[in-house]
Amino acid sequence: METSTRVPNPFAKRVIVVDWGTTSLRCMLVEPDGEIARETESSRGIRFIADRAFEPELMNALSSWFDEFGNLPVIALGMITSRNGWIEVPYVRCPATASDLADGIIQRRLPNGADLYFLPGITDTTRQPFPDVMRGEETQILGFGLDKEATIVLPGTHSKWAKVGQNRILGFQTFVTGEIFALMSEHSFIAKAAAKSEGIDWESYDRGVRVAENATAGDAAFLTQLFSVRTGMLANELKSEEMQDYVSGLLIGLEFRQARDCGWMKAGDSVGIVGNDGLNDRYRRAAAIFDLVTVDGGEHAAIAGALEIFASVKARSDAA
Known part of the structure; x- marks a missing residue:
C-alpha cells in the first residue's frame, strides 16, 4: 500500500x-x-x-x-x-x-x-x-x-492508561474492556438477544457511556450495570439492534469512570488518545462525555x- x-x-x-x-x-x-x-x-x-x-x-x-x-x-x-x-x-x-x-x-x-x-x-x-x-x-x-506531563489512553482489547513526563513513561494501568466486550457480545445473554445493525448507533453508544458516568450508589456497581442490558430490553427501553453499541458505550464508560476513580484524570483534563484499531472515535466520544479534552496521538x-x-x-x- x-x-x-x-x-x-x-x-x-x-x-x-x-x-x-x-x-x-x-x-x-x-x-x-x-x-x-x-x-x-x-x-x-x-x-x-x-x-x-x-x-x-x-x-x-x-x-x-x-x-x-x-x-x-x-x-x-x-x-x-x-x-x-x-x-x-x-x-x-x-x-x-x-x-x-x-x-x-x-x-x-x-x-x-x-x-x-x-x-x-x-x-x-x-x-x-x-x-x-x-x-x-x-x-x-x-x-x-514524553517531554510534557500527560495522561495517554491506548484503546484496545486490553486498554492502557499511562502517565508520561520528564522524558519517561512513569506508570500505567490496564483495563480489559475490549475482551469483556467480546465475551459479553459473543458468549452471554446479549449474544442471543442482540441484532446486528448497519454502522454504529452513536445514540445508543452515548447512552451507555452516560449510564456508566451518572450511576450512583449501588446502581454504579460494575456487575449490576452489565445486567442493565437485559433489564433495558425487558423494560422495552432497549431494542435488540441497540444492544451491541449500548454495551460498548457502557463498558468504555465504566473504564473511564474507573480511570477517573483511580486518579488518571478529572473533568477538564486533557488526555492523549493513541491507537489505530478503530476504537479511537468511541474513546473520543466517551472522553467528551466525561468533560475531557482529547489530543490525537496519530x-x-x-x-x-x-x-x-x-x-x-x-x-x-x-x-x-
Missing part, C-alpha cells in the same frame, strides 16, 4: 518496522526522510504460526523488499517478543526512558545477513496484586511524546516510537 505519511526518522537510510501481534503481522518500510513508503498487513499473527516457524514467515513477508533494497535493518515489536513469540524479551521497569528501552533490545541476524532488533515491553511493578505489563503499546507512547505513533528507541542504539554505536 502506498502512503505519504511521514514519521521522524533519525537515520539516513531505509529501515523496516514490524509490528507482530497475536492476530496480525504488519510491516512498514520507512524511507530516510521518514516517509512510510510501503505497508503490508496480514492475518499471520503469532497464534497462527505453526511450530514456531517465525523466521521463515518473516523472510517470506519481507522478501520483495529485501530483493529490491538489500538487507535493511528490521525492528520488531509487539507479541513476537513475548513468551509465546519468537524470543521472549524481558520487560523494562517503569519509569522508563527511550534509552532504557534500548538497553533491553535483543539483537539477532536473519539468514540474509540483515540485522533484526527485538524491542522489549515495559512493566509497572507498583501495580497490585501483580505487576502490570504492556508489550508494543510503549512504542505508541514514545511516539506521542495513527503511526508506534513506528515513530520504535525508531526513537532504535535511535538510542545507533547513537551508542556511532559513539563507540
